[in-house]
Amino acid sequence: MALQGSLQDMSVADLIQHNCQEGRTVRIDLRLGADGPAAVLFLDQGQIVHAESQGESGEEVVYKVLAWGDGSFSVEPGQTTPERTVQRSYAGLLLEGIRRIDEAAAEAEEPQAAESPPAGDAGQGSEKEEGKMSERLQSLRAIEGVTGVVIAARDGVVLEHTLDGDPDKEGAVAVFVGYAAAQVGESLALGNFEWGTVAIGKETMLVIERPDFYVGLLLGEKASPALVASKLEGLLRT
């Protein structure tokens, strides 16, 4: 039986992530708006294998539908396709899709950003509060040994950050490490995930999971993850 719903209740990214994480084989039909273009995605054992819309197929279709914020979906379990037009992992597709959406949003805002903000234009601009760090972010950044902070939602969207570089990349790393940690914990029947680290070159990121988000802290070379983690836990509880 097909599951149906609105993209306002469940985004395309959430649909993909949920079904892929569960390792499902399904067909997902999508429609933009009430009578806009349609698209179909086929997932095979937790990976997107085929995507098609308006005579186009492959990864570009996935990136396109990830930007659909309004419309409807239906998920039909057990539906397969012999076609294989998508090779990239679902996680890679989501990251690239999110990156493109962010890039498009930034490009759309750029002309306005160069000028003074128009008075009374409090619409979409109010969603962007970069530069205005929350107290939580400031206190995390103040921990000795921490050089940067990124807080990312479970779908990889960066909620807050203090990074000069690319917060989306760092947020994505935090989410993937945190997600993998949860899976590992289950598979090994270990205790609950406390924290994880990922070291890339001279950079180390400490990852802590909270119920609704992941916190990624970039650490200086001499910082102790355990020490920072103990301080972080205290701050996040308050």
Next chain:
Amino acid sequence: MEEALGPGNLMDVLLSLNSTGGYLVTVLTDTDGLVLASAPSPGWDADKQAAVVALIQRAAHQAQIVSLGMTDEISIRDVNGRRLICRPFEVDGKVLLLSILADEGKPYRRLTNAAVRGVRRVWAI
């Protein structure tokens, strides 16, 4: 399955690492999660560990996608202090993953460095 697996020389490297470090399990895989060699302690299931390593490998791969350069180490710690440490490294252009499960406080950096060198030596033969 608690017995050591893998070609003799690789297994020796891992057995040595596991016993010297006092780890619960040590596994060497390729990027597809295929176990090349493993050295579990009694009571630890190498197949289960290999499945876990595959998950970590995926995370490491994603970390590489979204970051610059090769991931050096991924470490996950539970509330009891037990850590799963995964260290990707290259041998002849092929990426392998050395993973250990260690109780709290067990040092691992120098030992795994030595094991990586050992694997590279075996690989070169």
